[in-house]
Amino acid sequence: MTATPNPMRDHWYPVGLLSRLSGQGRQTRLFDQPITVASGADGHAIVRDEAGRALPVIERFGHVWTSTGQPARDLFTIPEADQPGRHLVDVGVVRVRCSPLRAVENFLDIAHFPFVHTDVLGAEPHTEVERYKVEIREDSDEVWATKVRFFQPQAAHSAQGGIVTDYMYRVPAPTCSVLYKTCPPRPGEWDVITLFVQPLTETLCDVWPWMALFDDTSTTTDLIHFQQMIFLQDRSILENQIPALLPLDPGMEAPTRADMTSVAYRRWLKRHGFTYGAQLVAA
Amino acid sequence: MPRSPENTWTPVALSRDIPAGTAAPGHSGGRDLAIWRSASGRIAAWDDRCPHRGMRLSHGFVRGEALSCIYHGWSYDQAGRCRRIPAHPELAPPDTICVPGFAAAESAGVIWVADGPQASGPVPGFPGLTALRVLEFRAGPDAVAAHLGQAGGRVLRLALAGQDCLLLVQSRSGGACSGVYLLVPEGIGAPQRKALSRAAETLRRACEAATATGVST
Numbered sequence: 015m016t017a018t019p020n021p022m023r024d025h026w027y028p029v030g031l032l033s034r035l036s037g038q039g040r041q042t043r044l045f046d047q048p049i050t051v052a053s054g055a056d057g058h059a060i061v062r063d064e065a066g067r068a069l070p071v072i073e074r075f076g077h078v079w080t081s082t083g084q085p086a087r088d089l090f091t092i093p094e095a096d097q098p099g100r101h102l103v104d105v106g107v108v109r110v111r112c113s114p115l116r117a118v119e120n121f122l123d124i125a126h127f128p129f130v131h132t133d134v135l136g137a138e139p140h141t142e143v144e145r146y147k148v149e150i151r152e153d154s155d156e157v158w159a160t161k162v163r164f165f166q167p168q169a170a171h172s173a174q175g176g177i178v179t180d181y182m183y184r185v186p187a188p189t190c191s192v193l194y195k196t197c198p199p200r201p202g203e204w205d206v207i208t209l210f211v212q213p214l215t216e217t218l219c220d221v222w223p224w225m226a227l228f229d230d231t232s233t234t235t236d237l238i239h240f241q242q243m244i245f246l247q248d249r250s251i252l253e254n255q256i257p258a259l260l261p262l263d264p265g266m267e268a269p270t271r272a273d274m275t276s277v278a279y280r281r282w283l284k285r286h287g288f289t290y291g292a293q294l295v296a297a
Numbered sequence: 298m299p300r301s302p303e304n305t306w307t308p309v310a311l312s313r314d315i316p317a318g319t320a321a322p323g324h325s326g327g328r329d330l331a332i333w334r335s336a337s338g339r340i341a342a343w344d345d346r347c348p349h350r351g352m353r354l355s356h357g358f359v360r361g362e363a364l365s366c367i368y369h370g371w372s373y374d375q376a377g378r379c380r381r382i383p384a385h386p387e388l389a390p391p392d393t394i395c396v397p398g399f400a401a402a403e404s405a406g407v408i409w410v411a412d413g414p415q416a417s418g419p420v421p422g423f424p425g426l427t428a429l430r431v432l433e434f435r436a437g438p439d440a441v442a443a444h445l446g447q448a449g450g451r452v453l454r455l456a457l458a459g460q461d462c463l464l465l466v467q468s469r470s471g472g473a474c475s476g477v478y479l480l481v482p483e484g485i486g487a488p489q490r491k492a493l494s495r496a497a498e499t500l501r502r503a504c505e506a507a508t509a510t511g512v513s514t
Contacts, residue, residue: 125369125383125384126368126369128370128383129366129367129368129369129370129383130367130368138370138383141370141383141384141386142383142384142385142386143384143385250356251352251367251368254352254353254356255350255351255352255353256329256345256346256351256352256353257351261351266351267348267349267350267351268348268349268393268394269349270349270382270384270385270388271384271385272369272384272385
């Protein structure tokens with residue numbers, strides 16, 4: 015693994031919750047390499063590799079972020095998450111036996127809602143995915159999908175009955191996605207739900223969802239349970255896709271117009287050589 | 298040389314384990330299969346992979362005469378052609394979107410799958426016999442045959458609990474294990490079936506013990 019160049023390493027990755035740091039530290043992995051995430055004497059996070067070398071650290075969005083490469087730029091920001099009055103939710107971790115890239119791609123997909131998150135994020139006969147807009151923004155080098163609309167029976171824990179939900183998706187880093195969606199209690203604002211994925215190996219990842227919501231009624235426990243339910247439903251899909259590695263070349267799979275975000279994400283991955291967890295050759 | 302039916306057709310499940318309107322995973326010749334039965338009772342065995350995003354079709358759901366993928370609900374007819382893409386209800390899916398299938402048939406209460414879309418011979422028949430159960434032996438097919446004093450082969454006749462029975466032996470786990478289908482006389486009563494089931498377990502334990510100590514291999 016270390017023999018092949020891996021430009022993905024030069025980015026930031028979530029490796030733990032800031033709220034769960036401990037002095038003795040937690041053993042985990044990043045790109046197959048063992049690392050330790052601990053709190054230092056000042057309470058801030060310290061991440062070390064196997065040789066004891068301190069790795070760079072950023073504390074943001076409730077998580078510890080690190081890199082085993084040389085990040086050329088700062089971790090992305092989510093300005094909306096800084097708005098006052100938001101309920102910030104550390105959802106925790108879901109370990110999934112799948113490619114980190116497949117986990118992100120699934121997060122970008124809405125067409126599966128009626129079948130995987132039945133009667134929650136979608137329901138038959140409301141299965142149609144209307145045309146939406148997808149672009150790779152050259153200035154920020156991010157993948158964006160906007161004007162995404164979908165009927166949802168229970169879009170959020172705070173939602174009462176079915177609504178047509180508006181979505182925007184953003185991929186600011188190889189294994190991170192930020193979702194902006196209709197905020198039921200506060201029309202005009204966007205709820206922020208993120209998927210931060212820690213690549214352990216090419217076919218194993220820890221998924222750290224995080225949320226910044228306007229929701230004055232639900233408890234943190236309710237919100238965590240709601241998201242855990244959603245991600246566990248996704249896991250039953252992610253662990254049963256063949257091949258395990260995300261195919262970046264067409265030929266193996268049959269995308270449609272509803273898959274435009276996935277197509278753009280794969281193109282963006284390929285353009286940057288972000289191939290850890292991907293396969294380039296049709297098997 | 299034409300292959301014998303035993304080599305062309307592989308038992309993959311008991312008929313009663315896949316009732317109408319259900320799908321389940323199966324394996325044949327190192328290949329993962331989605332085995333499913335339509336509402337009207339037709340059995341089919343396909344590549345266990347939806348061409349859209351590679352999801353296992355054995356996790357899918359059956360409606361009427363079609364199998365749908367659990368991921369995005371893409372629906373496939375008996376011939377494996379995609380007939381409906383729920384994200385685009387108005388779209389007629391192109392014929393190029395289809396799932397490769399394998400000939401499937403039933404005989405003696407067993408679902409058999411051929412090694413291609415067409416079978417090269419008729420499905421094996423076992424008049425007067427019906428499948429009682431499947432057992433997993435921690436012993437390879439040759440070891441099972443040797444334990445019964447037979448010179449190999451995948452169809453083994455034997456007397457079990459006083460009945461003339463037959464074992465269909467499938468190689469599993471790269472030959473380290475066997476899937477053993479026990480075929481027993483049709484029409485016998487519950488006490489006899491229970492006795493046969495127990496006798497088969499006794500046989501399994503003896504065969505595994507012999508294999509573990511190397512006596513029969």
